[in-house]
Amino acid sequence: MQEFIYYNKDGIDFPLPETIFVTQTLTDIPHNEYIVSNAKAANAELIADEIDFYIKNSQDSLADKIKNVEKLYEINATKFDNAKDMFFKEEISNSVLLVCENEQKSEVLKAMVPDEFDLFHITADIIKDLEGKIGNLTVTIEDGEEDVQLNVSQIIWYNKKDIACKFSGIFDPTEIELNDVLAQVRINITNYEYRKVIAYDSSICQYHERREEVCGRCEAVCPTNAITKIDSSKHLEFSHVDCTNCGECFSVCPSGSLEYTPQGKESIYYTSDFYKDIHPLIIPSKMDIKNLNVSTKEKVLPFVLDTSLFLDESSLLTIVQMSGSQVVIYNSDFSDSVTNSIQIINDIYQAKFQKDAILIAKDEEELKLRLEEVSFVENSYVNYNQQGQRKREIFSSRLEKLVGDNDFGTVKTGEFVHYGKVKVNEATCTLCLSCVGACNVSALTANAEDNTLRLNASICTACGYCEASCPEADCLTIERDVIELKPTWFKEEILAKDTLFACVECGKEFATTKAVEKIANMMGPIFASNPTKQRTLYCCEDCKAKLMIKQGLLDA
Template sequence: MQDFIYYNASGLDFPVSEQIFVTTNIEDTKNKNFLISNTTEIPSELTAQEIDFYIKNSQDNLSNKIKNVSKLYEIAATKYDLALDIPFSAEISNNVLLITQNQEQYDKFISNIEAKDFELFSINEDIIKSISGNIGDLQVIVTDENEDITLNVSQIVWFDVKQTGKERSGVFDTNLLNVEDIIKELKENINSYSYKKFTTYDAAICQYNERRVEICSKCEEVCPTVAITKDDKTKTLTFSQIDCDGCGGCVSVCPSGALDYAPTNRDSIFEMSKFYKETHPLIVPSKMNMQNLMLNLKENVLPFAIEGEKFLSEVSFLTLLQMSGSQVVFYSDVLSKGTKESIRIVNDIYQRKYQKDAILVAMDKEELEDALNEVCFIEDSYFNFNQNDLKKREAFSQRLQKIVGTEDLGVVKTGEHIHYGRVLVNEANCTLCLACVGACNVDALFANESDFTLRVNPSLCTACGYCEVSCPEADCLTIVRDEIELQPTWFKENILAKDTLFACVECGKEFATTKSIEKIANMMGSIFALSSETKKRTLYCCEDCKPKIMIKQGLLDA
């Protein structure tokens, strides 16, 4: 396979690397396989339209253009190699349900099809009771003369669609697409329907999964479809990749990093970011149609093409910022709740440190031109370390620690969709039972066995509150929520409580913390003393000695 192909009928007015096969004749590409192409006209594993966008708009000198074109091919290859967006396919029959309100809408659809195209059913939305399933396997329950009837169809065309239809794959909204385009897509789906895996999920660090109480379900809240559903009884999440539209909004609000974006995951962003040192990254989602965008890219601006527009988090931005040493321009007409809050948080941090915004958001062409004129390098902001396989909070912690250094830059507030915080413990009431450690699945709370301390790394805490719920002691553990303290102790192990080990009064073996033994003894001592002093003494014994002295007492009493 030839890795890289550049095709343009008009040619290319400067030389490029020998790794790139350049042609002006599309016939030269017949019967050949390519990894990365600059255009959809050439079949390839991945189309990188940012290459033509850069070539036609960049103001870089010739030498840098040659280097940067090669970079863009390598970046696209890196994205392809690290992508986890596994393709799937589904069988779609020609059963189509038409939901209309009047004869005019029905006639409009019928006039654009032939009888052989579909097995067509038509109903009025007033009789719909519920819709379930997904494209290829949709179940519509309708009420007809007080009887429920289930219609099994593959696709639905709904005039003036209601919210229940907007959430589900296989339901087409005539307000978004004209009837002709919908019919074309219906036919294409019957011939071949494919979809991709857009999210990966790690249940072990999910802050909803199998917890006794609901602490977090942000992903389900922000999902615009039925791709993520939750079971409140079992506290588990279900993911339907066929219903996912790939926006990535769930990823940017996931506090622990349990969710990641399969086409461009955290490791992929890190590896791609390595190519952006000493450039100004311009993030452009595919929906922004960069191939039709004409503007002047000043020197050193290099596009960073992504698929979805809502998955970028504070970690994504900070990685690209530090790896480039520059401000970042983000061109998107939509900002998800998580991404918007991430930008605000990172900008607040950069304002404290560098007195500049980190991310310049542009929502239209005019704003983009202004941002490209403004974007600049930020002195001493470059930082690189190997963050592959680190959890989301771990990577952010190390990057933020580099910014803070030895300074105290004050406090940055987080917010509704992204949470940071600090755990506080009333040491007088803490017995070091470590229930809070067991509750923390991001390793912010932990026990140090060498000195019998309970510790916290505040920079890893998601302020989920599960440790607070799990603590059995009254007035013991609390959380200061929605704050990031930009000072060195935020990144260090903080001792929350400390104790000594209690030695068994019989054999001398250390078996529990002193506070826990004293607590139990205070609660049960007077009750046990009613039976015998020996039973009371068992409160201070290890698990081996406790039955021994009870048996001995029983023999003496006999």
């Protein structure tokens, strides 16, 4: 059964493989469940506008065009197969609140069908508070001496205040046309569907249940109430119905505890595999590739994303290495974290290859220049099975393969994407391992075989929780925002080492020598008049109790 369909009423100038059903009419189409189509008119799970863009603009040979059109279908099918987003529906009643002045109210009433909404009207000056989400919005308003709560499903708010920007279901006719607002409100009442695009792993979240707040970047960049910090419990709460699918939270998450479900790290990996010896042209869907007229030289193939804002240094390096080419990103704006990630990758490639890995184009003129400039990077292709690896582990493994046995110096990371190197004063470290317990990305580990504290700097997020958790003064510090491009950066480094202390009574090893000596130095003067208590300082837990009981019997 064919899963791919190509529809164009004007036909196509060259044949397509048999895997693609080609038609010039929408009548008598076989009732297959198509996965990928080039046009919305031909119903399918995914609409790939990049197919017609490629056919229209590519300078590839005819043979390569035929092969690459099929490849674009397969890329979208791979994206579909690896997507983990889920769709939900929300019940929306016809209760609508109109927030505006009287003259604007008249404008809305003229544009509405009479009595189509259960309509309430207030002015913005009496609004005190707002909470909830589309389908269940609660507006607190002043009404004389008492506050009144008004429950509605959607709000039309002229010149909406900042308080309204974080909530779904609020529309401003000064931002989009009034008729478009009313059309959207009607559609929502008929069928409001939203996606769950955030997958969350609390075990590596650097906010979740920590005694001190060392991270909360996802909530800080979220433009809505989709992510909320519960400071009392240090938990994150997610309102998927409020998510605008902007993608910023994913790129700022240091550990990878948040993942973009429509195109997660596995999807990026499998999709990138199609781009070997190809120049990837990354285009977010908002850039309207369907109407983009830019001639592309041979071996340029579009790589379409829902949004580019979820890209991080790990996914970018994956695409770059698996293509063996520079990558062009066409986007009108970039978040700070994505810009920081691009800078990191480019600095690394400049250090080794003396050229940027990622070329940015913010408009069509820049895009034309970048597409002429883009080239392959000799000896840069890297592919390995990265399944099961976390975000930082993927970046570390790929970077290690790029560095090899060389030393390319250091790269500074920056304000929004952090790497770092933990340093320990071995003289004051007692190997209590509080830092190991604090590190949930396993950058800090303890080796029981040789009683060492070890660091893999390449996966450290420089969050600082180990620094906050260390009980010793002048012991643990972090050198932040640096990546060392040399082999030792990826190897476990011994930060501190000690011997185990044997109980003076039974000989059982029960603690590190430094820990025992520290406690003995603190408590020794206090127990100076009692030799038995002094001896307990060098005993295991069992022998300590036995000595104290024996001393108690003797005293009795």
